Amino acid sequence: MFVKNKRHLAILLDPDKAEPSNFLLEKALPDYFFIGGSFVSMHRQSQICISIKKQCSVPLVLFPADPSHLTENADALLFLSLVSGRNPEYLIGKHVIAAPMLRKSKLKILPTAYMLIDGGEATSASYISNSNPIPYQKSDIALATALAAQMLGMKYIYLDCGSGAPKHVNPEMIKLLKDHLEIPIIVGGGIRTPETLFNLYEAGADVCVVGNILEKNPSLYMDFIAASK
Numbered sequence: 001m002f003v004k005n006k007r008h009l010a011i012l013l014d015p016d017k018a019e020p021s022n023f024l025l026e027k028a029l030p031d032y033f034f035i036g037g038s039f040v041s042m043h044r045q046s047q048i049c050i051s052i053k054k055q056c057s058v059p060l061v062l063f064p065a066d067p068s069h070l071t072e073n074a075d076a077l078l079f080l081s082l083v084s085g086r087n088p089e090y091l092i093g094k095h096v097i098a099a100p101m102l103r104k105s106k107l108k109i110l111p112t113a114y115m116l117i118d119g120g121e122a123t124s125a126s127y128i129s130n131s132n133p134i135p136y137q138k139s140d141i142a143l144a145t146a147l148a149a150q151m152l153g154m155k156y157i158y159l160d161c162g163s164g165a166p167k168h169v170n171p172e173m174i175k176l177l178k179d180h181l182e183i184p185i186i187v188g189g190g191i192r193t194p195e196t197l198f199n200l201y202e203a204g205a206d207v208c209v210v211g212n213i214l215e216k217n218p219s220l221y222m223d224f225i226a227a228s229k
Contacts, residue, residue, distance in 0.1 A: 003184065012037075012211030013034065017215050018048050020048060023214075030058060031059075031228075032059050033052060034063040035048060035062055036065065036069055037065065049071055061078060065128060067098040078110050079095065081112070081113060081114060085116065090129045113149030113156070115149075115158065116131065117133050123161070143180060157181060160209075161189030163211055184206035186205070187205040191209070194223040
C-alpha cells in the first residue's frame with residue numbers, strides 16, 4: 001500500500017477527539033487517514049470511517065492498540081508488532097486474539113514493525129504497552145531492530161515518538177535506516193510544523209503521520225499538505 005521513495009501524508013484521527021470535517025472541507029486531501037490511538041475509550045472508529053467514506057475516497061487505515069479497536073468499515077489495518085519492546089502482549093499476544101477475526105474480514109493486512117523512539121517524555125504508547133522506547137540518539141539500535149524486523153518478513157517500519165511528544169524522530173536515525181532497508185519507513189510523533197514534515201521526508205521518511213498538532217490547530221492543515229508534495 002505504501003510505496004518506498006514516494007512521499008505519503010497520513011492524518012491520524014484519534015476516535016476520542018477526531019473531527020474529520022475539519023479536513024474534508026479543504027481543497028486537498030491527504031493520501032491516507034489513520035484511525036486509532038494508544039488509548040481509545042469512546043470507540044467511534046466505525047462512525048468516523050462511515051462518515052469519511054460518505055465524503056471522499058481517501059483510504060482509511062486502522063492504527064489499533066487492541067483487537068477491540070477493529071472495524072470492518074476501514075480499508076486496511078496496520079498489523080503492528082512492537083519490536084522495540086519486550087512485552088509479549090504487543091509483540092504477538094494481541095495478534096493471536098485478532099487473527100481469527102481478521103481472517104474473516106475484508107481489511108487489507110499491513111504487517112508493520114512498530115518502534116517507539118524516545119521523544120523527550122513518556123507517552124500513552126509507552127505507558128499502555130509497558131515498554132521502553134529506543135533512545136533518541138541510538139540509531140544503531142534502531143537499525144539493528146529494523147533489520148531484524150525486515151528479515152522476519154515485516155513489510156513496513158513505523159518509527160513513532162508518540163502523540164504529542166516534545167521531539168520528533170531523529171532525522172539521522174531515519175537516514176541511516178533508509179540507507180539500509182528495502183521496505184518503506186513510516187514516521188510519526190512530534191511533527192508540529194510543515195518545515196519539520198519536509199525535513200523528515202528529506203531524511204528518508206516514506207510516510208509521515210500528523211495528528212496531535214491538527215487537533216489543536218486545524219488551520220495548519222493546508223500547509224502540511226503543501227509540505228508533503
